[in-house]
Amino acid sequence: MKAAAGTRKPNMREAILAAAEELFSTYGFNAVSVRDIAQAAGANPGSVTYHFRTKDGLLLEIYRRHCGPMNRRRSELLAAARRVRDLQDRLEAIVRAYVLPAFTSGSDLAGGGTRFTRLRAIMSAEGNEVVRKIIAQTFDDTSHAFIDAIHESLPHIPRTDLVWRSHFLLGALYYTLVTPERVSRLSRGSADGTDAGHAIEELVRATVAALQAAPLDEGAPRKIPGANPGRVVT
């Protein structure tokens, strides 16, 4: 019944992983079915169950595939950034070391890092339980290391503020990758979403400025006449 029986996929497992990664990062985990993935990979739904017992197991394997190389790349870039003499330049290098691996994964081909980061963004929004554990035990170490490095470059700013601003950086990064068309729609139809280089530079520039801002409690460096920084309405 099959036409060319000899033309098998050399590694179906990889094809399934790639298809799942692409679909999950585009439509989210819950919106994609195992059958969707199998069809996109040219496989049988049963094959997915064979290689990765469950749908969660498939997601888990995707994370395992990327977390290692990405964090390794981040550590390398962070170590190099720490050696930069000028404090201002060092801060920028640190931020770049955090952002860059999110766009270019060391493992696979073009757009691999972007795709995985987009997946992480969607998963953090959907609040998947399987992912929460991986995030907590894998990325928090990296985040701490980066915040420590940032704090060394900006010793006069309380750590709490730096945590907030790093948090904002991650949110901005996620949102940029999740909505690739929004920026070009708001500005003008200049570049398509593949112009990751420009996005990175804009993000780095904005983040460095945000990190350097005066902390909240210091009343001195700003005047603040009318605006009261107190509690919100609630």
Place this chain on the structure above:
Amino acid sequence: MKAAAGTRKPNMREAILAAAEELFSTYGFNAVSVRDIAQAAGANPGSVTYHFRTKDGLLLEIYRRHCGPMNRRRSELLAAARRVRDLQDRLEAIVRAYVLPAFTSGSDLAGGGTRFTRLRAIMSAEGNEVVRKIIAQTFDDTSHAFIDAIHESLPHIPRTDLVWRSHFLLGALYYTLVTPERVSRLSRGSADGTDAGHAIEELVRATVAALQAAPLDEGAPRKIPGANPGRVVT
């Protein structure tokens, strides 16, 4: 068969809307079933179909409920912010006018605005088609108005950069509401997620600084010895 037949919900439609809003904003649209919503609202699944023909219709009604008041509030605050004399203070007021209504909706009770913004964050990540149309035709006007106002306060910065930085603001705002526990976990277990006031102030401070940063093309105000702002690897 029913115990107290007289104790009916005074307005079941509202109860369904509230339950759907809470569940959608917590678990995402796809992960929540109509039956889940009905059960949480103490209603029958058929009642959901009666009031809002489909699940999409229910989501649509939630957006209709909030978009009006929130954008109206934003316009009011923006108009007030435009009247601030000092350029620096005006910029901060503009950012605050954008952020504040995302935390406190004018329509319903405590956490209403936060809940709806969290919903918007999840929906933008999941890429729902119904929502995409509402966003495009409802929020882009508001976004344009804010960017125009920001551009008036920062005339020397190209509009493209301001668009990017406003984009980052929205991403940071979304991510902060989607992961309410992450910040307290990274810093220290100080305050629970309900401390929206502090989050707003941190976000405003960081955003104002980011908006004021020197644009990318100007090579003058920074030195940039080793870092090349060129294209990414790809």
Place this chain on the structure above:
DNA sequence: GGATTATTTGGACGATAGTACAAATATGGT
């Protein structure tokens, strides 16, 4: 080349999804 293992296949299972619909019940006007 035959035996053993690894992989793929197609179909099936129970569970649950969104939605539809008729009957039952509550509500409001007169």
Place this chain on the structure above:
DNA sequence: ACCATATTTGTACTATCGTCCAAATAATCC
């Protein structure tokens, strides 16, 4: 009190979900 309307209920329908399983097929090793 009665009727018309609005709402709620219970159930049923079809589709699809994740997962499982035995048979078929490909790959590997002696």
